[in-house]
Amino acid sequence: MAVQQDRRAALKRLKLLVYAPKLNVDSFRSKIEETFACPVLPNHVDCADYNYGGVSCDVLSPEIYSSRRIVIYIHGGSFVAGSRASWRGFCARLAAKSFSRVVVPEFRLAPAHPYPAALEDVQSVFRTVYTELQVACSLDASAEKAAAHPEIIIASDGSGASIACALLFSLREKYRTGVSRLVFFSPWFDFSEEAAASKGKKASDELINGETLLRCGEIYTYVSNLANPLVSPLYAAKEQLSDFPPVYIQCGEKELLLGDIERFSELLASNGAECELDVWPKMMPFFQFADDYLWETHLAIEKAGRVISGEGDTDAGSSFHNKPRLENSLQTDA
Structure with missing residues (x-):
């Protein structure tokens, strides 16, 4: 009984992350901020x-982190809501579990700022972070670290996955080689x-239905642009997936969009990209954000942290001295 009550409470909380067509955008934004804003950060x-x-960002730094690795987190919110404040708690936990700094951009939101405003903002953030990290690596006193390349991980959830993929597709080769991995949580x-027609308006999981997905897309961009790979990555061309970095996708077994996720994973594999699909039994979309109610949330974030930090790698040739040096966040600028 307690487990069922926790699940119901988790669903009630998670439903606030998904925009419903009948909702007022301002009300939707307010609910997210009220529910997910985190006044006290966890894990020190x-x-x-x-x-x-030119884009305001949170930089979340755990007590111990790799000085040459950084995560850029592109939040979800159905393209119309969410902020660095409302995603701060989740990203702080991810920072602690991955021993990494996490940059959370305050990118512009639809409908006031439709596509490609959010993409342009994260492009600016990426280029600046890449340049600063590259300079920091080259100036480091350690010869081993000076020779190392910057390690940037792009992470996102929900609608943020569309923006994250668009970022990768649009990067010139110079910058694209700086992305070591993509990490997605319940991506769209x-x-x-x-896609909306094939799912049907009435088809749904516990949070999302086909009508919701289409409406979010229509607010983000014009209808004839919805199949653009920079909006819907499932339509990516072969050249856009060339030399794509490794991808880790974490999602729930009960997601309506699991079929899309599986097709994207197959698309990557068919173009030579590495993709690990991690499907959690009996879980709903965005279960990683229900840490007060689901024990699976904590295990999932811990696993994602290992993926980001490289602890999940099974390469027999790796050794301790090849691991990035860790530094205290109080002594190192972001």
């Missing part, structure tokens, strides 16, 4: 306000009218 994580490429990959 520091939060600093930075400006990268297809906003096309065909």
